[in-house]
Amino acid sequence: MTNSSNPLRLEYGRAIDGLRVVRQPAPVGAASFSATYVGPAGSGFDPPGEEGIARLVNQLMTVAAGRYRRIELARRLDRAGALLSHETSPEAGEVTIWGPAGDWKSLVGLLGEVVRSPRFDPDDIARLQRQFLERQMRERTQPASRADLEMLHAIYPRGHPYRSTGLGDRRSITRLPRQRLIRFHRDHYTSDGGLLVVTTAAPLSAVEEAAMDVFAGFSAAKGPRLRVPTLGRTAPQRRTIPLAGRSQVEIRLGGPSIPQSAPEYVGAYLANEVLGGRPLLSRLFQRVRERNGLAYHSSSHLETMRFGGIWSARAGTGADRWRRVVPMLVQEVERLRRETVPLRELNTIRKSAIGEVPLALESTAEAHELAVDVSYHGLAEDYLVRWPARLRAVTPADVREAARSAFDRNHSVTVVAGPVDPR
Amino acid sequence: MARTAVPRPPLRRFRLANGLSVVLAPIPASPTVSVWVWYRVGSKNEHPGITGASHWVEHMLFQGSPRYGKGEIDRSVVSVGGELNAFTDTDFTAYFSTVPHEHLRIPLDIESDRMTRALISDVEVDRERTVIHSEREGNENWPEFRVEEELYQLAFRVHSYRWEVLGRRTDIERLTAEQLREYYHRFYGTRNAVLVVAGAFDPRAVARDVRRRFSALPRSGGDVTVPEVEPPATGERRAELSGPGTTPFLQIGWRSPALRDAETPATMVIDTILGGEARLFAAGSGWGRSGEHPSSRLHRALVDTALAVRATSEWRPREYPGLFTVQAQAAKGISLDRLEEAIDAVLSRLIRSGPSKKELDDLRAKVRRGAALAYEGATRIGFRLGYFSTIRSLEYEEELFRSLLRVGAAEVQERARQLFVPQSRVVVRYTPTGGSDDE
Numbered sequence: 031m032t033n034s035s036n037p038l039r040l041e042y043g044r045a046i047d048g049l050r051v052v053r054q055p056a057p058v059g060a061a062s063f064s065a066t067y068v069g070p071a072g073s074g075f076d077p078p079g080e081e082g083i084a085r086l087v088n089q090l091m092t093v094a095a096g097r098y099r100r101i102e103l104a105r106r107l108d109r110a111g112a113l114l115s116h117e118t119s120p121e122a123g124e125v126t127i128w129g130p131a132g133d134w135k136s137l138v139g140l141l142g143e144v145v146r147s148p149r150f151d152p153d154d155i156a157r158l159q160r161q162f163l164e165r166q167m168r169e170r171t172q173p174a175s176r177a178d179l180e181m182l183h184a185i186y187p188r189g190h191p192y193r194s195t196g197l198g199d200r201r202s203i204t205r206l207p208r209q210r211l212i213r214f215h216r217d218h219y220t221s222d223g224g225l226l227v228v229t230t231a232a233p234l235s236a237v238e239e240a241a242m243d244v245f246a247g248f249s250a251a252k253g254p255r256l257r258v259p260t261l262g263r264t265a266p267q268r269r270t271i272p273l274a275g276r277s278q279v280e281i282r283l284g285g286p287s288i289p290q291s292a293p294e295y296v297g298a299y300l301a302n303e304v305l306g307g308r309p310l311l312s313r314l315f316q317r318v319r320e321r322n323g324l325a326y327h328s329s330s331h332l333e334t335m336r337f338g339g340i341w342s343a344r345a346g347t348g349a350d351r352w353r354r355v356v357p358m359l360v361q362e363v364e365r366l367r368r369e370t371v372p373l374r375e376l377n378t379i380r381k382s383a384i385g386e387v388p389l390a391l392e393s394t395a396e397a398h399e400l401a402v403d404v405s406y407h408g409l410a411e412d413y414l415v416r417w418p419a420r421l422r423a424v425t426p427a428d429v430r431e432a433a434r435s436a437f438d439r440n441h442s443v444t445v446v447a448g449p450v451d452p453r
Numbered sequence: 454m455a456r457t458a459v460p461r462p463p464l465r466r467f468r469l470a471n472g473l474s475v476v477l478a479p480i481p482a483s484p485t486v487s488v489w490v491w492y493r494v495g496s497k498n499e500h501p502g503i504t505g506a507s508h509w510v511e512h513m514l515f516q517g518s519p520r521y522g523k524g525e526i527d528r529s530v531v532s533v534g535g536e537l538n539a540f541t542d543t544d545f546t547a548y549f550s551t552v553p554h555e556h557l558r559i560p561l562d563i564e565s566d567r568m569t570r571a572l573i574s575d576v577e578v579d580r581e582r583t584v585i586h587s588e589r590e591g592n593e594n595w596p597e598f599r600v601e602e603e604l605y606q607l608a609f610r611v612h613s614y615r616w617e618v619l620g621r622r623t624d625i626e627r628l629t630a631e632q633l634r635e636y637y638h639r640f641y642g643t644r645n646a647v648l649v650v651a652g653a654f655d656p657r658a659v660a661r662d663v664r665r666r667f668s669a670l671p672r673s674g675g676d677v678t679v680p681e682v683e684p685p686a687t688g689e690r691r692a693e694l695s696g697p698g699t700t701p702f703l704q705i706g707w708r709s710p711a712l713r714d715a716e717t718p719a720t721m722v723i724d725t726i727l728g729g730e731a732r733l734f735a736a737g738s739g740w741g742r743s744g745e746h747p748s749s750r751l752h753r754a755l756v757d758t759a760l761a762v763r764a765t766s767e768w769r770p771r772e773y774p775g776l777f778t779v780q781a782q783a784a785k786g787i788s789l790d791r792l793e794e795a796i797d798a799v800l801s802r803l804i805r806s807g808p809s810k811k812e813l814d815d816l817r818a819k820v821r822r823g824a825a826l827a828y829e830g831a832t833r834i835g836f837r838l839g840y841f842s843t844i845r846s847l848e849y850e851e852e853l854f855r856s857l858l859r860v861g862a863a864e865v866q867e868r869a870r871q872l873f874v875p876q877s878r879v880v881v882r883y884t885p886t887g888g889s890d891d892e
Binding site for chain 2: 057058059060061062093100101103104105108109110111112113129130153156157160161163164167168171172173174273274275276277278308309310311316319320322323324325326327346347348351378381382383384385386387388389391392393394396448
């Protein structure tokens, strides 16, 4: 595999008015391509009283744009065999197009139209507002989403960019006029601070040319920067949310974590894999499900962003079993922070993490996700190539130290949501 | 090799003397190899008292076999970076492992070991009981699950499609290890299985390896035909459920043809026109998508008009006659009566006027484009080859594809007239209790 055909080796191209352009070689023989625009447009930018605006704008962009009203855009995509998707994280708003490899250029053009010229038609706004209201209700009444929401609310104070799930509340969503959505789009979907990643077999020069055709003169606005305040000192908290009539109790134990750029990131990544991130092999899965048969799912997650992160250990179990599961989550997090991971266990996890790299290259869509992540964080072009070596360099002591830093217990919270007795 | 309209990789197919069907799909450039075993066994083969047995056996096939102790199946695959999982349906159960291509030996060894010799010990069955309870409880948290379970229970009185794949709560509590072993030994075996290997490998060497490992297994797997025939429906059936939730929700079902029936392509077209999803030929299957299809009839009639926040249809062709369903979640303040009326109006229009030329043109373009992108990645290829081999035959994919492109407006209209009849209609309505705390 040459450098220009290895999907693990990205190619950074010429920026356009601050918009970074990245090409990822498509997996050999891939029938599809993918392209993503990422802008400084995450839910962390929601102004007070306008919570939900970032996610609403992000979703509306994929509904109707430029010359395409909603149904025309859907037909255009269907006829091309293409899909548009959107994702809003606390830091960024993303729009992705996926479709036949041979049509990549015209579909990048369509992505450009979507990013540059969303229509924000009043009917579309009203429809999405109705859907947001229902999703807000769902978020509050479903044990899993309610537990996630409560965890964020307990960890982060009001106004913190990582506090929200992006759906806003009834008042904020219904009060957003079209003009505000247009302004938010103008200020946050910018060249400066933006990123375009294209996974294709076409060469970088062709990607640069297509990007120039689509995004030249896109936006003169300066991309906004997210302000992330430092958390004050606090102690572990506990929240119990009774939701009558549900069958399963959802448990979250979580707290703030490190940013992706932290020097201990790779150690923290492996610490999370040991705890609950690696399917089937992890301590939480083994202890809660395999040895004790207490839950169908039990895992941990570490989400590292540019300015901070969030960790969580989680499980879903019955109303008669959750009291046994909560201490197991706490003990396993504490054990990871306190004790050095045996080398043999670490090596098993490490071997698995290194071995899975080829699986991410099975399809364009999977490979593309990696490329977007690496480019968003501004990592080196060969970061994915060197990823196995980085993993190999981590020692058990590194993992313990990283766990102490990444699995912050001082600001942590335990949330139990579902058919529980609040006492 | 014959050229196919659906661009799948070249295949090598054979059947062993013990009845096992084998499909090899070499993809030289693939970084991985995916091994699938599909059994033509599912919840259709259960009976009251052992509902959920197929799903439970699925769990137990990860819990030990002669060469793999508890946890070793997972460990063997995941420790080399692979992934593995399984799923159970009404008509089949499928197991897969995808690994970096140099580790192909591992999944082949596992599948040959557990195909007829899974241990299913008393201790592990008991331990797994709470895990399965927990899986069911997780699903019960969703009103949609409860409504669908009720819908099938109401629609079928004789056929085994009347219970959910996870099984009834009471059966999960009582099923014994002995019953599971008996069920496993009765149905799981070479005659009811399809082995698919897709990815980078030498087909001749792997064919030899497959013969060596699997030919030694006994010819096994009993008759999986379901003898019970559901009598024709004689009138509308309805049920009302209530529980926690957001806004009222309803699902309506009608008796639908079986996969082998001639009406299958036209019924699939109706599903795509009403709900928008091209299902077996959808672009980007496996790709996360919103599920919204703004150009579909239900979306336009219910969501655009502020009656519902979601509305769609679903028809999955099954081995035996099943249900075609329509479901909608009301917008705040809209009654389920109003929603039902709107759905009826959509269906009446289809019966009265059929689909438009534009709708059929769009559908054909969608199916062609979806098929062109259907085979990407060893895991997805393994799924697709196994699915079609199991539900009917590999040739059927091509046949279905061509039939879908040929279906005309009159045929769709006639099919809609036969499908949406009041006497086979089943309605389950879900009303949320209490208020949500969002205000």
